[in-house]
Amino acid sequence: MTQDKLMMERRMKSRAWWRQRVNFVIFLGPAILLTVFFFVVPVLIDIxxxxxxxxxxxxxxxxxxxxxxxxxxxDRRLTDVMALTFIYVLGTLALFNVTFGLVLALITTSIDKVSGGFFRGVWLLPRMSPSVLYILLWVWVVNPSQYGLLNQILMTVFGLEQPLDLLTTAPIALIIISNGFIGASMGMIIFTSAIRGIPEHLFHAARVDGAGSLAIVWYITLPALRWPISFITIYQALSLLVSFEYILLLTKGGPFYDTTVYALYIYRRAFQSGQYGYGAALSLFLIVIGIAVALLGWRFFDMKRLLQNPRIEVQ
Structure with missing residues (x-):
């Protein structure tokens, strides 16, 4: 009987081993193939x-x-392009994608659910709209003539005599604001979901103890949003590094190179100037920069703690 039990245990272990391998192939196999085909192979070709x-x-x-x-x-322009990219990524990330997205989430969760849901739905419309339509509205708003929406307001309400030309006088601020307004929507949704997941009794207990709205946000809401804020910061930083669609549509990288970020500079060198080899070299450095930013964010926000095994296993 002892030998039969040992044989049975070996068979069960063998079946469990094969089941794990089959599950690995079924669930992770397609993801691994897609990663290799759409990331590893293009990187090797780029090199x-x-x-x-x-x-x-x-x-x-x-x-x-x-x-x-x-x-x-x-390349004498590369230093200026890198500096502009740093300002663009840091400004858009800090002012809008994280901070403004968090403010929107706090505001829409502090009012009734119907009004908050309606406001979030309206704010998501630009992200659900085609990029060309979104930028077309911005072109109308900042049109340097008297028919632009911003100039109409400034000249009618505030008595401005000459129309403003933000495309020339403040192009960097313009690309930060235009990208930030649409980028804040993702943070708003993630932060809203995290706030909704905070137990209600914590807020009730804080109010009973006499805590005000700002104290509740500082001592209850923000600590609970540590991981969502970390995720949004890292994800949006990487997204901003490689995105240039709205900049290309709004300013075309100009005037001259004043709004040409690193990713757009690669595009202009490779596809407009026909320097594919040089564009590939620049792209390789963009990959290295992205990996470095991801690792720094992982280290700075201590993301390893987020993925560690739970201390208490719930059966």
């Missing part, structure tokens, strides 16, 4: 192209390291 003289003719005549020499010292 290979960056060492060639691939240009508008789409012919490779020689292998070279000139593109990397140009990145490290031959």
């Amino acid at each position: 290979a192209v960056s060492f060639t003289d691939l240009g508008r003719s789409l012919r490779v005549t020689r292998f070279t390291t000139e593109h990397y020499e140009r990145v490290f010292g031959g």
Whole structure:
């Protein structure tokens, strides 16, 4: 009987082992294949192209390291582009994607559910709308003539004599605001969900103890939003690093290179100038920067604690 039990246990362990492997293939296999096909393979192709003289003719005549020499010292505009990218990412992230998204979540959860849900739905309309339509509205708002919405308000209500031209005088602020307004919607939804998940009795107990609205937000709401804030910060930082769609539609990177962020600079070098090899080298550095930002965010926000095993297992 002892030997039969041992054989039975071995069979059960073998079946469990095979079941784990089959489940791994079924559930994670497609994700791994997609990651390899759409991330790893393109990165390898990008590395290979960056060492060639691939240009508008789409012919490779020689292998070279000139593109990397140009990145490290031959491109005088690259420093200004990197500085602008830092200002754009930090400004949009800090002012809108995190802070303003958090403010919207706090406001819409402090009023009744119907009004809050309606307000969030209205705020989500730009994100659900085509990018061209969203930017078309911004072009109308900041139109430098007297027919622009902003200039109509300033000239009618405040008596401004000459119309403002924000596309020329404040292009960086304009791309930060236009991207921030639509980027805050994601933080608003994530933060709202997290606030709704806070136990109600904590708020009731705080009010019984005499805590005001600001004290409740500071001592109850914000500590409960630590992980959502960490996630939104890292995710939106990476998203802003590689996105340039709204900037291209609104300012086309101008005037001159005044609103050309790093991702848009890669696009202009590769697809407008036909310097595909140099664009591939720049893209490789963008990948490295993205990985560095993700690792720094992971370390700074201590995201490892978020993914650790629970101390108490609920059966």
